[in-house]
Amino acid sequence: MKSSDLFSRAKQLMPGGVSSPVRAIRPYPFYVERAAGSRLMTVDGMEFIDCCLGYGPLILGHAHPDVRDAIVRQVEKGWLYGTPTPLEIDLAARIVDDHPAVGMVRFVSSGSEATMAAIRAARGYTGKQDIVKVEGGFHGAHDAVLVKAGSGATTLGVPDSAGVLADVVAHTRQVPYNDPEALETLLAGNEDVAAFIVEPIMGNIGPVLPEDGYLADIREITAAHDTLLIFDEVITGYRVGIGGAQVRYGVKPDLATFGKIIGGGLPIGAFGGRRDIMELVAPSGPVYQAGTFSGNPASLAAGYATLCWLHTHPEVYQHLDEAARAIEEATVDAQRGSFVRTGSLFKHFFREAPPRNYRDVQECDREAFSRFWKAMLDAGVFLPPSQFETNFLSTAHSRSDIEKIADAYRSCLFA
Numbered sequence: 001m002k003s004s005d006l007f008s009r010a011k012q013l014m015p016g017g018v019s020s021p022v023r024a025i026r027p028y029p030f031y032v033e034r035a036a037g038s039r040l041m042t043v044d045g046m047e048f049i050d051c052c053l054g055y056g057p058l059i060l061g062h063a064h065p066d067v068r069d070a071i072v073r074q075v076e077k078g079w080l081y082g083t084p085t086p087l088e089i090d091l092a093a094r095i096v097d098d099h100p101a102v103g104m105v106r107f108v109s110s111g112s113e114a115t116m117a118a119i120r121a122a123r124g125y126t127g128k129q130d131i132v133k134v135e136g137g138f139h140g141a142h143d144a145v146l147v148k149a150g151s152g153a154t155t156l157g158v159p160d161s162a163g164v165l166a167d168v169v170a171h172t173r174q175v176p177y178n179d180p181e182a183l184e185t186l187l188a189g190n191e192d193v194a195a196f197i198v199e200p201i202m203g204n205i206g207p208v209l210p211e212d213g214y215l216a217d218i219r220e221i222t223a224a225h226d227t228l229l230i231f232d233e234v235i236t237g238y239r240v241g242i243g244g245a246q247v248r249y250g251v252k253p254d255l256a257t258f259g260k261i262i263g264g265g266l267p268i269g270a271f272g273g274r275r276d277i278m279e280l281v282a283p284s285g286p287v288y289q290a291g292t293f294s295g296n297p298a299s300l301a302a303g304y305a306t307l308c309w310l311h312t313h314p315e316v317y318q319h320l321d322e323a324a325r326a327i328e329e330a331t332v333d334a335q336r337g338s339f340v341r342t343g344s345l346f347k348h349f350f351r352e353a354p355p356r357n358y359r360d361v362q363e364c365d366r367e368a369f370s371r372f373w374k375a376m377l378d379a380g381v382f383l384p385p386s387q388f389e390t391n392f393l394s395t396a397h398s399r400s401d402i403e404k405i406a407d408a409y410r411s412c413l414f415a
């Protein structure tokens with residue numbers, strides 16, 4: 001069956017025809033039959049260079065042999081036990097060793113669960129009720145954070161979701177990114193804030209980068225007001241380097257959340273941080289958190305294989321950075337717009353100056369982005385289909401892939 005026919009059938013069976021809203025490309029999404037390395041192969045016989053990479057987890061590309069072998073080895077031994085496994089100790093130790101801010105970690109099944117539980121732990125620890133998030137920040141699809149949420153929520157025009165109780169979101173305050181004064185003002189006027197949750201590099205409207213000193217400032221401000229700082233590293237964890245943004249920028253949050261890369265492409269999430277906070281999580285403490293699939297052996301195996309590979313090839317972060325720079329160089333003469341990149345995260349914004357925050361990103365010319373995105377697809381490059389999502393590179397992108405992506409940028413931006 002062709003993609004168009006599959007989508008017609010899917011729409012009869014699933015809301016919008018998809019399992020996650022960002023996938024509902026118009027007029028219909030392409031359906032993937034298989035993937036390898038940097039490529040996606042569709043049921044229609046098309047092949048695309050993939051710069052979406054499952055929205056970030058696949059830093060080693062599709063079906064990396066080490067990760068595939070680890071999954072197969074695990075699956076041959078069974079894939080759900082409902083008991084502890086040695087693997088979870090290995091992965092926990094890896095994450096704890098790599099992150100000075102993380103003394104203990106709990107595995108869950110998604111990034112959404114991780115942020116939900118981290119917020120609960122912060123409330124349990126502080127005894128305070130409110131949280132602060134950044135406008136345009138995306139921390140998954142649970143009630144407390146679906147307020148001015150980035151990602152698909154903004155792309156589809158529902159940054160404040162229907163169905164979320166007003167009483168719940170009354171406890172979620174907002175500040176603009178890159179604005180430490182706004183945070184200081186808010187915390188000075190509200191003593192009931194348990195945590196400030198922030199993507200250290202905004203990945204769900206961007207990337208939008210932290211200005212010099214911003215992360216250190218918010219560390220200082222939150223500490224001064226007895227508010228916990230939560231870094232949501234679901235995208236940045238192992239993406240911007242081993243140790244994520246907290247190591248890269250040298251700022252220690254109280255709690256951190258992970259997902260994506262730590263599962264090597266299988267479902268996972270984790271939250272961790274200071275031991276005195278994490279000790280409050282059940283069964284050692286009263287903050288309840290649980291899950292049938294938490295610490296799923298196949299996900300742990302895929303994640304551990306991915307992190308081991310990154311540890312034995314630390315030079316890849318430099319290579320990925322150079323690859324993204326090569327793409328940027330292809331856009332230097334762009335008549336309009338701005339290119340933002342850090343490591344293997346990159347994006348061309350249809351706005352004169354690089355955005356500093358959500359309000360800036362919303363000024364982008366979305367129609368121009370849509371035309372550009374379609375032209376890139378026609379040129380054989382699949383980018384996430386929104387001005388509000390980050391593009392990714394993987395270690396599977398060859399020099400020739402990067403040249404093709406750069407050529408496509410050149411022709412599609414100037415077309």
Ligand SMILES: Cc1ncc(COP(=O)(O)O)c(C=O)c1O
Pocket residue numbers: 109110111112113115138139140141199203204232233234235259260268269
């Ligand atoms: C920064 C961030 N936090 C949390 C999430 C939620 O993760 P998941 O989709 O695994 O629930 C995402 C992505 O969706 C994310 O990008």
Ligand SMILES: N[C@H](C=O)CCC(=O)O
Pocket residue numbers: 020021022055056138151152204235389
């Ligand atoms: N931006 C989201 C995660 O990072 C995209 C994933 C999704 O919503 O399906």
